[in-house]
Amino acid sequence: MIRITRLDLEADLSRRLQQRTDQLMATGADARAARRAWSRARVETTRIREKLQEMSSALERCMYCGDSRGTDVDHFEPLNLAPVRTFDWLNHLLACSSCNSNAKRERFPCDEAGEPLLIDPTAEDPFDHLRLVLSTGAYRGLTLKGRTTIDVLDLNRGELRRGRELAFPRCQAMLRESLRLQDGGDSREATKMANALLVQPFVDVLHAMLRAAPRPGAEVVLGGSEVLKALRTLRV
Numbered sequence: 001m002i003r004i005t006r007l008d009l010e011a012d013l014s015r016r017l018q019q020r021t022d023q024l025m026a027t028g029a030d031a032r033a034a035r036r037a038w039s040r041a042r043v044e045t046t047r048i049r050e051k052l053q054e055m056s057s058a059l060e061r062c063m064y065c066g067d068s069r070g071t072d073v074d075h076f077e078p079l080n081l082a083p084v085r086t087f088d089w090l091n092h093l094l095a096c097s098s099c100n101s102n103a104k105r106e107r108f109p110c111d112e113a114g115e116p117l118l119i120d121p122t123a124e125d126p127f128d129h130l131r132l133v134l135s136t137g138a139y140r141g142l143t144l145k146g147r148t149t150i151d152v153l154d155l156n157r158g159e160l161r162r163g164r165e166l167a168f169p170r171c172q173a174m175l176r177e178s179l180r181l182q183d184g185g186d187s188r189e190a191t192k193m194a195n196a197l198l199v200q201p202f203v204d205v206l207h208a209m210l211r212a213a214p215r216p217g218a219e220v221v222l223g224g225s226e227v228l229k230a231l232r233t234l235r236v
Contacts, residue, residue, distance in 0.1 A: 001119060001126040001155070002207045004063055007055050009089055013047050020044060020087040034083035044087065049073050052094040055122075059199050062096035063121055064104075064153050065160055066204050070094035076120055078106045093122065103154040117148040132208035134221065137165030167202035171209060172223045175230035182233070194234055210234070 009017070020041060024034060038045065052073065053060045062070045074095035077085055085091040095104070109117040119126050129146030130139050139155050141147030150156060174197050181190035197206055212218050213231045222228050 001064060001066065001121050001130065001149075002204050003125045003127075004055055004121045006090070006122040007051060009051065013044070013051075014089070016044055017048075017087040017089060021084065024084050024086060029083050029086075031080040031083045034079045034086040038079070038086050041087070045073065048089070048092055049094075052092060056094050060094065061201060061203075062099055063093045064095055064099040065155065067160055067163055067201050068096035068098060071097055072100040074100045074104070076108075076118070077116070078108050080106050081108055090123075093120070099153050103157075104152055107152050109148055109152065111144070117145050118152060119145060119149045126204075127207065127211055132164065132204060134168045134205065134208060134212070135165075137161040137163065137168070137205075164202050164205050167200070167205040168209075169223075170200070171197065171206050172227050175234075176224075176226045179226050179230040179233075197234070 020037065023029075024037060027033065029037065052063075052070070056063060056070055060070050062068050064074075072095045074093045075082075075086065076091050076093055079086055082091070104118075111117055119129055126146075126149075129141065129143045129149065131142055131146075132139055138161050139146075139150050141150050154160075174193055178190050178193040178197070181187075181193060197203075200206075209222055209227075210231055212221055213228060215221075219225055219228050222231065
């Protein structure tokens with residue numbers, strides 16, 4: 001999971017979503033009515049999905065796991081808990097069916113103060129709460145929110161952990177090649193390689209490497225001086 005910048009909506013779409021929200025509030029809609037309204041708002045839901053796809057890194061990947069393609073518009077705070085937020089732009093994320101329908105479902109744990117214990121990658125930096133162990137591909141929670149997010153989204157399920165583990169040497173190889181191309185004067189191909197790094201599945205591995213780069217012993221952890229040098233020239 002990586003930090004994602006939420007885009008502003010066009011004025012027309014923002015107005016339409018507010019009108020939908022006003023209708024839900026006026027009728028005191030429950031979760032069932034909210035889902036019905038959502039399913040009927042074809043224009044709005046299509047445009048929301050397109051905006052989320054524009055926001056998403058790595059070619060429309062799930063904003064939670066970064067592996068599978070984001071196929072679902074997830075309501076971060078589920079409709080059964082907050083039907084009035086059905087059309088709230090700040091409550092929408094792009095998710096795959098494994099994260100949305102199989103793992104998260106309707107779960108939305110909160111602390112004693114009522115604050116969410118799930119990471120919203122558009123509102124905070126996931127790496128403030130999570131640490132990715134590059135050698136194993138496993139996430140570790142640095143905070144209660146981090147640990148809860150790992151549990152609810154099942155971020156350490158086998159295929160994800162293995163995918164991140166394999167992405168690490170792939171990133172190392174691509175970084176070395178990018179540096180070789182740059183040093184050889186082929187800046188165009190070096191840029192293409194760097195851009196490919198930024199849109200690959202499990203791009204959270206690259207972001208974890210960037211986080212590790214300034215730390216003592218980074219050269220050993222990341223796989224050598226060439227990898228470290230290439231990371232320091234990478235623009236994210």
